[in-house]
Amino acid sequence: MSKKKGDKKAKPGKKKDHAGLSVVDLAPTITHAARSMRTALTRSLGESGLYAGQDGVILALAEEEGMTPGQLALRLGVKAPTMTRTIGRMEAQGFLERRADETDGRLTKVFLTHNGLKTVEQIGRSVSECGEQAARGLSDKEVRTLLKLLKLVEQNLQPAQEEDQDSLDD
Amino acid sequence: MSKKKGDKKAKPGKKKDHAGLSVVDLAPTITHAARSMRTALTRSLGESGLYAGQDGVILALAEEEGMTPGQLALRLGVKAPTMTRTIGRMEAQGFLERRADETDGRLTKVFLTHNGLKTVEQIGRSVSECGEQAARGLSDKEVRTLLKLLKLVEQNLQPAQEEDQDSLDD
DNA sequence: CTTGTCGCCCTTTTTCTTGCTCATCGACTC
DNA sequence: GAGTCGATGAGCAAGAAAAAGGGCGACAAG
Numbered sequence: 543m544s545k546k547k548g549d550k551k552a553k554p555g556k557k558k559d560h561a562g563l564s565v566v567d568l569a570p571t572i573t574h575a576a577r578s579m580r581t582a583l584t585r586s587l588g589e590s591g592l593y594a595g596q597d598g599v600i601l602a603l604a605e606e607e608g609m610t611p612g613q614l615a616l617r618l619g620v621k622a623p624t625m626t627r628t629i630g631r632m633e634a635q636g637f638l639e640r641r642a643d644e645t646d647g648r649l650t651k652v653f654l655t656h657n658g659l660k661t662v663e664q665i666g667r668s669v670s671e672c673g674e675q676a677a678r679g680l681s682d683k684e685v686r687t688l689l690k691l692l693k694l695v696e697q698n699l700q701p702a703q704e705e706d707q708d709s710l711d712d
Numbered sequence: 713m714s715k716k717k718g719d720k721k722a723k724p725g726k727k728k729d730h731a732g733l734s735v736v737d738l739a740p741t742i743t744h745a746a747r748s749m750r751t752a753l754t755r756s757l758g759e760s761g762l763y764a765g766q767d768g769v770i771l772a773l774a775e776e777e778g779m780t781p782g783q784l785a786l787r788l789g790v791k792a793p794t795m796t797r798t799i800g801r802m803e804a805q806g807f808l809e810r811r812a813d814e815t816d817g818r819l820t821k822v823f824l825t826h827n828g829l830k831t832v833e834q835i836g837r838s839v840s841e842c843g844e845q846a847a848r849g850l851s852d853k854e855v856r857t858l859l860k861l862l863k864l865v866e867q868n869l870q871p872a873q874e875e876d877q878d879s880l881d882d
Numbered sequence: 883c884t885t886g887t888c889g890c891c892c893t894t895t896t897t898c899t900t901g902c903t904c905a906t907c908g909a910c911t912c
Numbered sequence: 913g914a915g916t917c918g919a920t921g922a923g924c925a926a927g928a929a930a931a932a933g934g935g936c937g938a939c940a941a942g
Contacts, residue, residue: 563855563856563859563860564843564852564855565840565843565844565846565847565855566836566839566840566843567843567859568749568842568843568846568847568855568858568859569749569753569839569842569843569846570768570839571859571862571863571866572742572745572746572749572846572862573746573749573750574788574789574866575742575746575862575863575865575866575869576742576743576745576746576747577746577789577790577927578789578865578866578869578870579738579739579742579743579865579869580743580900580927580928581869581871581927581928582869582871583739584899584927584928584929593898593899593900593928594743594899594900594928595899595900595901596899596900598740610918610919611918611919611920612917612918612919618744619744619747619748620747620900620901620902621901621902621903622918622919622920623901623902623903623904623919623920623921623922624900624901624902625919626919626920626921627899627900627901627920627921628899628900628901630920631899631900646909646910646918647908647909647910648908648909648910648917648918648919649909649918649919650918650919650920666736669736669739669740670735670736672738672739673734673735673736673737673738673739674735675868675869676735676738676739676742676865676868676869677735677738677865677868678868679864679868680861680864680865682734684861685733685734685735685738686733687857687861688738688858688861688862688865689733689737689738689741690733691850691854691857691858691861692741692742692745692858693741693745694849694850695745695748695749695846695847695850695858696741696744696745696748698845698846698847698848698849699745699748699749699751699752699845699846700748701751701752747901750901750902750926751901751902754902754903754925763924763925763926764925764926765925765926765927766925766926780892780893781892781893781894782891782892782893790926790927790928791927791928791929792892792893792894793893793894793895793896793927793928793929793930794926794927794928795893796893796894796895797894797895797925797926797927798925798926798927800894801925816892816935816936817934817935817936818891818892818893818934818935818936819892819893819935820892820893820894
């Protein structure tokens with residue numbers, strides 16, 4: 543196989559860039575890794591009858607019942623319409639149910655059904671073993687480093703990340 | 713199973729420091745970061761008239777014309793059907809064209825059109841600035857570390873990467 | 883040596899889901 | 913009553929799995 547990447551932007555600097563890795567590889571690499579992760583997760587999650595993307599909803603709800611779609615979306619990092627549809631499908635699948643808030647008619651609260659509750663530990667297992675497979679051969683320290691860098695990248699990419707130090711909470 | 717460094721189960725709150733980061737966070741964190749990256753890339757790529765996922769096809773073809781859908785899929789880490797449809801759409805968009813191989817009737821070769829060729833550098837710019845935004849505040853060394861770890865994760869998640877050869881140990 | 887069949891490879895089609903953006907509708911607040 | 917916040921609907925695309933279509937080569941039978 544021919545490994546001809548990186549030769550187009552060979553930096554003539556005195557740095558010892560052994561592999562020619564730089565920021566231009568960031569997007570493809572993250573994307574590719576995430577795709578592999580998603581595929582692996584889909585396989586593992588399929589035994590529970592769910593799809594990748596639904597696991598987070600169950601786990602978040604297992605930690606805190608009665609969240610609203612907006613809160614769930616914010617927590618999982620997806621947009622509200624996406625969460626609405628995923629919730630709708632999962633409701634049809636019988637994993638959770640919507641309940642209208644009594645005090646505020648705008649809000650919809652989401653609760654796990656008995657069926658959904660049963661899948662929690664299985665999902666946890668799926669996510670765990672998927673993470674373990676991904677981290678095979680990595681030291682504990684390397685995993686923490688990876689997570690830390692990933693979170694920094696994530697923050698950097700937040701569009702509403704204006705550094706207004708004033709709290710904008712309600 | 714040759715490593716014994718950290719195969720204990722993820723027990724919350726057992727270790728020392730800041731946050732209880734462990735392998736169970738790997739899947740959500742990578743997923744979340746990749747989503748943010750994809751969203752940012754979609755915005756940037758939109759000016760060129762493309763969608764996230766199409767950029768890699770153009771760039772791969774710019775490096776090596778006449779690749780088959782299967783080769784492209786393998787290179788970009790997606791499944792063949794996905795690549796077929798993406799190619800079809802991009803062909804309709806006028807960025808590339810399909811040409812039947814003369815010697816082998818099974819093969820389809822993909823070539824950039826003049827229009828597609830014109831977008832190459834713009835795509836490169838989009839990917840670059842997106843990577844730079846993601847890497848904001850990270851040192852060069854940190855970026856390389858992140859890329860290295862990501863590639864390891866990616867390799868670990870390849871399903872067809874069984875231990876047919878024991879030389880690919882850690 | 884010729885021929886026919888079978889199996890494999892590559893591509894494409896189909897169906898399902900997530901995810902985003904834009905737009906709408908209802909309900910609460912001022 | 914106007915503005916705003918939250919949830920939802922419609923439209924577009926990527927990605928995966930399963931399966932179908934076509935072509936090529938190998939292998940066996942005559």
